[in-house]
Amino acid sequence: MNKYIIFIALIFCAGSSYGQLYYSRTGSIGFYASTPLEDIKAENNQVYVLIDIGKRELAFSSLLKGFIFPKELMQEHFNENYVESDKFPKATFTGNFTGSVDVKKDGSYPVQVKGELTLHNVVKMVELPAMLEVKGGMIMATAHLMVKPEDFQINIPSVVRNKIAREVSINVNANCSPK
Amino acid sequence: MRKKYIMVALLGVLLSAVAGWAFYLYNKPHRNVAGVRAVAEIDAAGLYAAYKQDETGADRKFVGKVIEVKGTIITVQLTDSTANVRLGAAGTDGAVSCDFLVGKGTKPDLPSKGSAVVIKGRCTGFLEDVNLVDCVVE
Numbered sequence: 001m002n003k004y005i006i007f008i009a010l011i012f013c014a015g016s017s018y019g020q021l022y023y024s025r026t027g028s029i030g031f032y033a034s035t036p037l038e039d040i041k042a043e044n045n046q047v048y049v050l051i052d053i054g055k056r057e058l059a060f061s062s063l064l065k066g067f068i069f070p071k072e073l074m075q076e077h078f079n080e081n082y083v084e085s086d087k088f089p090k091a092t093f094t095g096n097f098t099g100s101v102d103v104k105k106d107g108s109y110p111v112q113v114k115g116e117l118t119l120h121n122v123v124k125m126v127e128l129p130a131m132l133e134v135k136g137g138m139i140m141a142t143a144h145l146m147v148k149p150e151d152f153q154i155n156i157p158s159v160v161r162n163k164i165a166r167e168v169s170i171n172v173n174a175n176c177s178p179k
Numbered sequence: 180m181r182k183k184y185i186m187v188a189l190l191g192v193l194l195s196a197v198a199g200w201a202f203y204l205y206n207k208p209h210r211n212v213a214g215v216r217a218v219a220e221i222d223a224a225g226l227y228a229a230y231k232q233d234e235t236g237a238d239r240k241f242v243g244k245v246i247e248v249k250g251t252i253i254t255v256q257l258t259d260s261t262a263n264v265r266l267g268a269a270g271t272d273g274a275v276s277c278d279f280l281v282g283k284g285t286k287p288d289l290p291s292k293g294s295a296v297v298i299k300g301r302c303t304g305f306l307e308d309v310n311l312v313d314c315v316v317e
């Protein structure tokens with residue numbers, strides 16, 4: 001819950017850093033886990049992303065019920081049995097990045113992001129490389145990370161555990177405009 | 180003896196039917212809410228206000244439910260893999276964000292910015308906007 005308060009606080013700090021704050025309401029998070037039978041994948045295209053270039057802060061928040069699976073039953077199992085989205089409806093990330101980004105100069109700026117990922121009511125520190133691409137006054141943010149479900153107390157029944165990849169691949173994309 | 184064969188045959192048919200039904204359920208593709216009856220009709224400003232006033236209460240009322248939302252489109256975003264429109268909530272910077280399914284090689288036909296529309300979708304909750312998924316334009 002504290003992380004969510006920080007996320008909201010970051011939003012309200014918008015006025016103090018005008019011109020340095022970029023956001024998207026339609027960022028995407030996709031995840032993928034391979035299994036011998038079939039691939040498990042889902043995408044959420046309503047992710048709220050906030051980047052404060054001046055303070056080098058980055059945050060995103062997503063509703064877990066917003067992840068769309070190709071099969072309805074997979075989506076039902078994801079929400080009810082794994083992430084328990086009725087109890088823990090949101091996944092959030094708040095963190096900082098190192099590396100400089102010149103928003104007045106188009107180009108690709110690799111950064112290193114470090115922060116807290118909250119999922120299933122578990123907070124875990126994660127570190128990942130990301131790319132901030134400045135183009136025409138917008139920032140396209142892309143990042144990739146691997147997550148172990150067990151790190152977030154997401155229990156996968158033993159009968160299927162060995163059939164699902166130990167780590168889930170997560171991609172984040174957001175085309176952010178100035179706030 | 181004949182009775183026994185009939186029983187075995189019936190059991191085989193029954194097992195095949197159950198297996199077929201299970202296979203169908205397992206593979207049932209994700210669809211939009213076309214053909215699903217909405218449980219509530221509300222305008223975008225009213226839905227947004229309900230969430231701003233009491234997110235938990237609004238979640239209880241709307242999350243997971245198919246609802247029809249009336250409003251004016253303030254943004255349209257269409258890419259190769261995403262389709263989204265936002266219905267403005269007058270007097271706020273918030274909106275109702277409506278996500279449409281995009282199939283392989285097919286894009287939904289979205290109304291243009293400024294159109295007054297009714298959109299049906301499944302509510303997933305509230306971030307900066309109230310979010311709907313699996314949307315269709317009514």
